[in-house]
Amino acid sequence: xxxxxxxxxxxxxxxxxxxxxxxxxxxxxxxxxxxxxxxxxxxxxxxxxxxxxxxxxxxxxxxxxxxxxxxxxxxxxxxxxxxxxxxxxxxxxxxxxxxxxxxxxxxxxxxxxxxxxxxxxxxxxxxxxxxxxxxxxxxxxxxxxxxxxxxxxxxxxxxxxxxxxxxxxxxxxxxxxxxxxxxxxxxxxxxxxxxxxxxxxxxxxxxxxxxxxxxxxxxxxxxxxxxxxxxxxxxxxxxxxxxxxxxxxxxxxxxxxxxxxxxxxxxxxxxxxxxxxxxxxxxxxxxxxxxxxxxxxxxxxxxxxxxxxxxxxxxxxxxxxxxxxxxxxxxxxxxxxxxxxxxxxxxxxxxxxxxxxxxxxxxxxxxxxxxxxxxxxxxxxxxxxxxxxxxxxxxxxxxxxxxxxxxxxxxxxxxxxxxxxxxxxxxxxxxxxxxxxxxxxxxxxxxxxxxxxxxxxxxxxxxxxxxxxxxxxxxxxxxxxxxxxxxxxxxxxxxxxxxxxxxxxxxxxxxxxxxxxxxxxxxxxxxxxxxxxxxxxxxxxxxxxxxxxxxxxxxxxxxxx
RNA sequence: GGGGGUAUAGCUCAGUUGGAUAGAGCAACGGCCUUCUAAGCCGUGGGUCGAGGGUUCGAAUCCUUCUACCCCCGCCA
Numbered sequence: 001x002x003x004x005x006x007x008x009x010x011x012x013x014x015x016x017x018x019x020x021x022x023x024x025x026x027x028x029x030x031x032x033x034x035x036x037x038x039x040x041x042x043x044x045x046x047x048x049x050x051x052x053x054x055x056x057x058x059x060x061x062x063x064x065x066x067x068x069x070x071x072x073x074x075x076x077x078x079x080x081x082x083x084x085x086x087x088x089x090x091x092x093x094x095x096x097x098x099x100x101x102x103x104x105x106x107x108x109x110x111x112x113x114x115x116x117x118x119x120x121x122x123x124x125x126x127x128x129x130x131x132x133x134x135x136x137x138x139x140x141x142x143x144x145x146x147x148x149x150x151x152x153x154x155x156x157x158x159x160x161x162x163x164x165x166x167x168x169x170x171x172x173x174x175x176x177x178x179x180x181x182x183x184x185x186x187x188x189x190x191x192x193x194x195x196x197x198x199x200x201x202x203x204x205x206x207x208x209x210x211x212x213x214x215x216x217x218x219x220x221x222x223x224x225x226x227x228x229x230x231x232x233x234x235x236x237x238x239x240x241x242x243x244x245x246x247x248x249x250x251x252x253x254x255x256x257x258x259x260x261x262x263x264x265x266x267x268x269x270x271x272x273x274x275x276x277x278x279x280x281x282x283x284x285x286x287x288x289x290x291x292x293x294x295x296x297x298x299x300x301x302x303x304x305x306x307x308x309x310x311x312x313x314x315x316x317x318x319x320x321x322x323x324x325x326x327x328x329x330x331x332x333x334x335x336x337x338x339x340x341x342x343x344x345x346x347x348x349x350x351x352x353x354x355x356x357x358x359x360x361x362x363x364x365x366x367x368x369x370x371x372x373x374x375x376x377x378x379x380x381x382x383x384x385x386x387x388x389x390x391x392x393x394x395x396x397x398x399x400x401x402x403x404x405x406x407x408x409x410x411x412x413x414x415x416x417x418x419x420x421x422x423x424x425x426x427x428x429x430x431x432x433x434x435x436x437x438x439x440x441x442x443x444x445x446x447x448x449x450x451x452x453x454x455x456x457x458x459x460x461x462x463x464x465x466x467x468x469x470x471x472x473x474x475x476x477x478x479x480x481x482x483x484x485x486x487x488x489x490x491x492x493x494x495x496x497x498x499x500x501x502x503x504x505x506x507x508x509x510x511x512x513x514x515x516x517x518x519x520x521x522x523x524x525x526x527x528x529x530x531x532x533x534x535x536x537x538x539x540x541x542x543x544x545x546x547x548x549x550x551x552x553x554x555x556x557x558x559x560x561x
Numbered sequence: 562g563g564g565g566g567u568a569u570a571g572c573u574c575a576g577u578u579g580g581a582u583a584g585a586g587c588a589a590c591g592g593c594c595u596u597c598u599a600a601g602c603c604g605u606g607g608g609u610c611g612a613g614g615g616u617u618c619g620a621a622u623c624c625u626u627c628u629a630c631c632c633c634c635g636c637c638a
Contacts, residue, residue, distance in 0.1 A: 345634095
């Protein structure tokens with residue numbers, strides 16, 4: 001609709017240029033906004049305000065000229081000039097009502113578009129170390145990352161979701177030593193407990209399972225506990241498999257799927273890490289100091305140089321990270337989005353610097369990052385500190401069990417990634433009925449309920465009869481719903497472009513609110529059949545749109561509550 | 562000290578890449594169920610958009626200075 005109106009304005013401007021009212025070099029960017037206040041019509045343009053100076057006219061004067069030059073169109077009922085010089089467009093009823101047909105024809109794909117044109121995009125998220133269960137922060141990453149994937153797929157991108165699986169390095173050794181200590185009967189308070197060891201209770205459970213000789217069936221590995229407290233390597237393999245399985249189960253319960261688990265160890269096995277080091281050295285961006293090998297990341301905007309090979313010969317996490325992202329580039333992903341917690345912010349500059357130092361023609365700002373701010377968990381009115389090493393923990397699984405998957409996902413995705421999030425468990429539990437997700441789902445279920453009622457009465461309706469009498473939708477509540485439905489494709493497009501799924505959540509709250517208001521004000525199943533069928537068609541369009549929107553958030557659309 | 566983020570109603574947060582009188586939920590108060598599900602609706606009250614300055618037809622939004630809080634600044638990830 002915006003596009004059609006934009007074209008009308010452009011035609012009017014062309015005519016004014018031809019008549020000499022506007023300079024020949026007028027190259028306006030026509031901007032159309034939805035109005036906030038319905039007394040301002042449906043759409044508004046500020047074009048007269050932006051061109052007034054160049055035209056040497058007062059804005060309202062120019063606006064009048066533009067309105068007089070607008071080609072006739074069945075879309076527009078009338079225009080008004082308002083305020084300092086806005087042109088307000090009042091759309092005809094029939095053009096507003098047409099959205100119902102569009103929604104019902106497009107069905108599950110209403111709101112989808114093809115801006116991605118089949119281009120490939122890779123989205124990496126969660127990427128938690130296999131050193132403990134997933135916590136709320138990972139949950140936020142999972143909810144946001146998965147929703148971004150859904151948004152990109154809905155806008156025509158070919159999406160590859162990926163979990164970088166850190167199964168090598170110092171933290172894994174730390175994990176193995178912690179489990180071994182538990183196998184040996186040590187407690188975290190013991191003086192012999194490993195320095196920086198993981199203290200959580202789950203470590204004891206891993207040890208118990210290992211000593212019992214359990215077999216772990218994780219998605220990509222199957223390991224049986226050797227039950228030998230002295231075999232550190234066996235413990236390491238068992239512990240990684242155990243925690244991998246736990247994370248698999250957590251993500252499955254959360255409804256999050258990954259196309260690929262990329263193993264950090266594979267970068268060592270394939271020689272990619274070595275190759276990366278050699279290339280960085282050959283390119284002259286490194287130096288040795290204090291027995292370590294440093295990368296001159298300050299050449300690429302970092303505030304200090306970084307160690308890539310430690311004095312003990314091992315690599316820091318930074319180097320495999322660079323090798324991993326080179327691998328992504330080599331796989332042909334021109335667009336990559338990394339969704340991470342903001343506590344990992346410092347890696348952004350570092351990874352990009354490493355990629356520049358490789359001199360492979362990778363763009364400077366590649367890859368994209370979406371950083372979500374920290375999640376604070378409140379329980380019993382107090383903040384629960386999340387620390388794997390200290391052992392205090394609120395797992396994602398706990399939340400799903402207590403609060404429910406839909407509410408947990410909605411809660412974690414409904415805020416902008418850049419704002420901090422307080423997850424109050426007591427609130428989510430005690431007032432779960434007030435959770436916005438139920439409000440939205442209820443709107444969906446209500447439409448289903450109306451349809452059931454219709455069937456109970458032995459009545460039927462057809463989409464065609466509904467679409468044939470859309471002109472009966474004349475109530476203010478109905479007009480508001482029509483406008484809202486028309487907005488959905490833009491909401492999806494901008495949410496996808498900006499990697500901001502929360503705007504979809506906000507939209508659904510508005511749509512559901514307007515539906516509930518309409519439902520209470522006007523009965524759908526009235527005796528007047530044409531009116532009834534028109535309202536059923538509108539109800540069905542609302543239901544379809546809510547369903548599509550919830551799907552983008554990974555939240556279910558129940559048929560009854 | 563440096564980098565990033567945030568600051569909007571009592572609380573939790575929106576605010577469509579500069580638009581018209583800044584919104585919603587919760588909390589408070591008052592109404593609505595013999596009528597398609599009351600997990601709902603209607604109404605009332607509630608604001609120096611952290612503070613100062615700047616840019617322009619127009620600023621919660623952009624620039625600048627300051628203040629407060631969160632995160633990071635490791636040869637951990």
